[in-house]
Amino acid sequence: MERRRLSHTDDAALPYHAKRRRTGFQQIGDDSIHDRYTVAWICALYIEMAAARAMLDEEHVDCPRQANDMNSYVLGSIKNHNVVIACLPTDQYGTNNAASVLSNMRRTFPNIEIGLMVGIGGGVPLKADIRLGDIVVGVRVMQYDLGKTLSSGFQRTGVPKIPDSTIRAVISNLRSRHELNGSRVPLILREKMGTYAAYSRPNEPDRLFLASYHHEDPASPCDECDLSKLETRKTRLSTDPAIYYGGVGSANTVMKDSTIRDQIARELDVLCFEMEAAGLMDIMPCLPIRGICDYSDSHKAKEWQRYAAATAAAYTYEFLELWRGDSQASYAGHQRPPPEHCIVSEHHEEILRSLNFEEIDARKSTIKAAHSKTCRWFLKHPDYISWASSQQMPHHHGFMWIRGKPGAGKSTIMKFIYSESKKKDRKHQSLTASFFFNAREVDTEDSENCFARCVISSSKGLAEITKVKQPRVQFIHESVRDFLIKDKGLHELWPELGPDWESVGHERLKLCCYSYFELVTTKKQIKEDHPVGYKLLLETNIYPFLEYASQYVLHHSDFAANTANQQSFLERFQTSVWIWVVNVFEKFQIRKYSPAAGLLYILADRGHSSLIRTILDCNG
Structure with missing residues (x-):
């Protein structure tokens, strides 16, 4: 994958077409944005800055500067490094001006580790x-x-x-x-x-x-x-x-x-x-x-x-x-804990970094660039013009296939098209992604393990083995989570959920948990004076959802209180039976509830403020 346009502020951050593909630097006002840049690339002339800019694998949009910073920056990344490029002012050269540029840069980007005067x-x-x-x-x-x-x-x-x-x-x-x-x-x-x-x-x-x-x-x-x-x-x-x-x-x-x-x-x-x-x-x-x-x-x-x-x-x-560079960037002074979306963002960046390997573009680099003015006929070809039309996008979804005899120049044409697309990225803040399949060597083209290597390489960082008695391979579905929760995918799929679709979801989960809880406790004839103890625990393989249902039924009820009144639910809630079941799954004796514990005490102990407010309103 080559050059990309990265935005801090819009939904194209890290930086893809669909606003659901959020992975990069989200909050432009957050100091952590500036903290992520560790390489300073200093130039004296605009032509040097142009050459530096061409080297970026990704180009990021600008972010705010300190009030006393007079520099103008180009931000981007090369391999695993976030790079700040700055140029001396026009017609100002010399050691003093260079020192001023770097000093200003370090005020805005405090974690710069290395300066490169190029x-x-x-x-x-x-x-x-x-x-x-x-x-x-x-x-x-x-x-x-x-x-x-x-x-x-x-x-x-x-x-x-x-x-x-x-x-x-x-x-x-x-x-x-x-x-x-x-x-x-x-x-x-x-x-x-x-x-x-x-x-x-x-x-x-x-x-x-x-x-x-x-x-x-x-x-x-x-x-x-x-x-x-x-x-x-x-x-x-x-x-x-x-x-x-x-x-x-x-x-x-x-x-x-x-x-x-x-x-x-x-x-x-x-x-x-x-x-x-x-x-x-x-x-x-x-x-x-x-x-x-x-x-x-x-x-x-x-x-x-x-x-x-x-x-x-x-x-x-x-x-x-x-x-x-340093494995850990040095942060001066007190740092606020990162918001939840930043943690997710950093997790996504770790996944992206795991896909990188040394000389990732070495084989693709062996394809010679097109000579001046060659291949440009392709941009005027009716088939390409039709393919590039936005009206045709739903039909081919952005994929282009070129067939031809060996040595006809297919790779050169595709590389040319890719380079042209990258130029448009700068204007439209869009992304052109590429994946180069190398089939130029005998030992890779016909190898029996070729397909296996492709699957393993492509899934690197995207699959994990669960740590259970019977481990299984599962794919990490962060993108699904983003789609359904962070980017309101559920709301687009089911508009009837309303604006507070999270509370509606918690209400449904509460009903599922309590229905399951009642089903099991009724079947096992659990009553206040009939503790089941470890007998129930031994039979949990028959009721695998019971532990979750008992532990989280009040949690979901508390979050559902924004849209659904929980008064009737709390009135029929079997507190004493719930205590017996929860205590069965509690490993530490000191954390078990007394059989005499009241519902209000339990809600306060678990921090369910919305349910506490519901009870107090009813009693008041």
Whole structure:
């Protein structure tokens, strides 16, 4: 399942078509909404924010900010993490502005655990063979404009800033995966950015000029530069971005001089330059991730910026696949107990999280995205237009089937349609769900256990084995409960129940319980002076409903009092017989009722306030 639009406020929360499918964040005014976001994704440019937005598996609607928070957020989730994306204000860059954005974010979202500074940077092609589009992960940040001016020159006083051990542990894990299986960045780029042509690898040449050769006229393009001054580099066998780990130089100024670039790079041992990371490292655990868009020289150009932003975002996505964060978010101060609907909501989210597994979209990612302008004919095909019509929805219920010969492009077309539907999701706050069945490998296509694996995988988290003497498998029916109770499904099925259908339901349950209770007690000839004791208990296998009927008959009567007068019921209620039966099922002697206990005492002991009011009104 891919990208979804998630709403905090409407019935599409977690976020499906029908208002009955409520699973996500319901109460926008509840502080717990903000508490659920744990990952901060900071960008400096709108194109970086666009790349970050494209990486989201789900996009959530916005929620209220603190009064002193001037940021504008994009909310969503990647894998099991709720992510807050924020961008620096237009034309405002530098370490101080970045620090301000993160500080404001932490006021609104107090449980942020990690900051990710993701975007473009200028490479240092000195020791490493860095190319445009490559990725630099900052395992050390040096602020090179921090220092003091002396008679002998500028003395830097900045100290190295290192990401904390939890971040570096994930980096080690990810590097070990890359060592054996390679990076998933190319697959993620195709999957997440394949439909955005502007963010694909540019056709412009990757030119690195000698450090001694400067771009003279800022108004003229680099095409007019002397190509004989280009550095001689080996041709790479692959155009996939390479990933480098090392130092990052950070300052409030743009690095545009190759001579100074090399001087500082040698002194501080850095692989790229940027303008924000140093402002974040002292606030909380942070990791700078930079896509290389130029070589920090006077030949700067913008052709590679979008692609570089995309490669950095793709690496961040892969990083978050392994990032686990704290198992328990730290809540400062006194917390109110969550309302009942929030508990149900959290239970639903646990079920959803249980369906996730590592590299859940790896096989689907092997389907290549459609080339530019191909497959668009399908959107104009009469059959598709007819299928997309709302009038046809009752006939096909949203399912589309495409048949064709092997290799004809069925998977590519379906992936294209899915991507187009996701774009519409943003406008209409709707959901496009997909499930990819992989049949591209011999060992999975014809396996005898294929069907069994499908059933087990599909029911994961949705079935349980009951803990009784004769256990049985049963499916969790939370969605049925929501339909019948939370979303007034009963009222829609039986309008005659009236607005207070819950009380009507309790009245019916009361009658069922008391009828069963009277049937058994009459048949067994239970009277006040005829205790049945354990003989009745031994025969409860014949009357399996007796324990519930006796324990809950007054409970249902109390809740039914809103719509049905309970006076006649209480007048004929056999209190003494009820006491004998209830005491039989009570394991603790101290909790058993005295035979002389009155009905009013019993109601007070059980907290049935509506029935107490009924008796007092009658006696008054």
